Amino acid sequence: MAFITKSEDERDALTGAVVAAVVERQREVSESRWRFIGGALLRVALLALCGYVLWRVGTIVTTLIIAGVLASAAGALVEPLTRFRVPFLSPKTQRIAATVLVFVLLFGGLFLTVTVMVKPFQTEWAQLKTNWPRYQVALESWAVQAKVWYQGLSPDVKNFVDSLREKQAMPSPTAWLGNILGATLSWATHVVELILVPVLAFYFTVDGRALRSELLFFVPKGRLRSTMAILNESGQIMRSYIVAQFWLAVIAGVTVGVGLTLLGMPYALILGIIAGVTRAIPVIGPLLGGIPVVALSFLYGAQQGNPYLWVWVLVFFTVLHLVESKVIMPHFLGHHLHLHAVIILIALLVGGEFFGLMGMFLAAPLAALARVLIMHFFVIPRRRQERTARQVKEAMAKPPPANGTLKSGPLRLTTIEVSNGGRGALRLERALRADRETRRPSSGDAA
Structure with a gap:
């Protein structure tokens, strides 16, 4: 009992x-x-406040971002130099010396390249300015022929096309490119910020670790590991992206210049520079660089009695784009961004609208960084909660x-x-x- x-x-x-x-x-x-x-x-309130602050100090934030990008590119070269210890130098002194050497090589190489290319560039630019009136006459003649062809269409087709043009909600490509150019020129007027970029990049490269330690001092201990993971992953994304885009731009510029020279196109240096600069813009960069080249080859070929020159140029750009996207880009960039092409396009439009060409160049890595933050602050904690809840349910059912x-x-x-x-x-x-x-x-x- x-x-x-x-x-x-x-x-x-x-x-x-x-x-x-x-x-x-x-x-x-x-x-x-x-x-x-x-x-x-x-x-939501903090995001709105941060958006307002970023809008008010947009130029300063852009300067810091560009300096960080340059520091990431320089850091990829500084790190191998600091792995081998020099007996008579302290680690701090060795890092400063390596950073100075890398910056001297970078800016010295840039200055040497500009010095070597400035004379041929001036010659080709003068030729293009001299021949441009003839190209403009040919372009106007082609526009008149296209207008006559359009007037010969049936009234139903013309009414349909006119209604589409009247009802379109988005601006025309010309207006969009004009907005990008205007934003680029307005940002370029900030000479002080442009001068501060290499200075800030130098300090970021030298004292990047110390600066990160100072910032981590304000992070709670519970968030320290996740914050370190975010910083490491973000640095890897930026470094891989900058190095990959640099080499892709160099390869595209040299290849286009040599290829157009072999095809008999003039102004190969100018067109190669345009192709290299625009190639740094993801997804739509090859298209932006290929349109003026193909259009100029069409006008030049029509004047020289070679109406099929633009076809060969188009085939050349198509093959180059396929080789870049399928062979070269995966080798350099890999899969560090983990972004869909549609997301990249939306980021490019937003970056180009606010910050011009520089915004389009930085749009993809910034979108990738936003993805990293969303994953670490929202997705991963939610998955962890779901996993632990599932463990509790399984334990209760035993x-x-x-x-x-x-x-x-x-x-x-x-x-x-x-x-x-x-x-x-x-x-x-x-x-x-x-x-x-x-x-x-x-x-x-x-x-």
């Missing part, structure tokens, strides 16, 4: 513990909902051992504390384990 009374007392105690745990769980779920709503409103014994050891579901509403379930699991331990047969019961 004493054994039965003891079992009933244990059952009542277990029932009370379960009821208390369930009530606690419901209270925590209600509190977690209000915390989620309040946190969401706070995030029946107690048939022999009445329980293996000793720590509780498996200690990671449940990362979930907002997991503490009540953890208490419930502890109560169940305590019940199983009380059900373990003792030596007195066995007797």
Whole structure:
């Protein structure tokens, strides 16, 4: 009879513990909902405030971003130089010397390239300015012929085309390119910011680690590991993207210049520079660089009695784009961005509208960085909560051992504390384990 009374007392105690745990769980779920709503409103307010601040100091932010990009490119060259220790130099002095050497080589190479190319560029530019009136006459003649052909169409087709032009909501490509050029020229007027870019890039390269340590001082300990992962992944994305785009631009510029020279096209240097600069813009860069080249080859070929020159130029650009996208780009860039082409196009349009060509160049890596932040702050925590909730559900569904014994050891579901509403379930699991331990047969019961 004493054994039965003891079992009933244990059952009542277990029932009370379960009821208390369930009530606690419901209270925590209600509190977690209000915390989620309040946190969401706070995030929206912070995002709006950050957007307003960035809009007010857009030029400064752009300067910092460009300096960071240049520092990432220089860091890819500085890091190998600092791996080998120099006995008579401290690590700080060696890093400063390596950074100075890299910047001297970069800007010296840029100055030497400009010096070598400025004379041929001036010659070709003068020839293009001299011959441009003839190209303009040919272009106007072609436009007149196209207008006559359009007037010969049926009225229904013309009305349909006119209605489409009147109802179009988006600006024309000419207006869009004009906005990009205007934003680029307006940003280029900030000479002070342009001068600060290499200075900031130098300090970022030399004291990047110290600056990161200073910033990590303000990060809570619970967020330190995730913040380090975000910084490392972001740095890898920027470094890979900058180095890849640089080599792709160089390869595209040299290949286009040599290819157009072999095809008999004039102004190969100017067109090669245009192709190299526009190639740095993802997705639509080859298209932006190929349109003026093909159009100029059409006008030049029509004047020189070679009407099929533009076809050969178009075939050349198509083959070059296929080789770049299928062979060269995967080798240099790999799959670090993890972005769909549509997302990149949207980012390019937004960047070009606000910051011109520089915004289009930086749009893809910034979109990739935004993806990294979203993954670490929203997607990964949500997946972790779902995984821990699934573990709790599986643990609750397991029946107690048939022999009445329980293996000793720590509780498996200690990671449940990362979930907002997991503490009540953890208490419930502890109560169940305590019940199983009380059900373990003792030596007195066995007797």
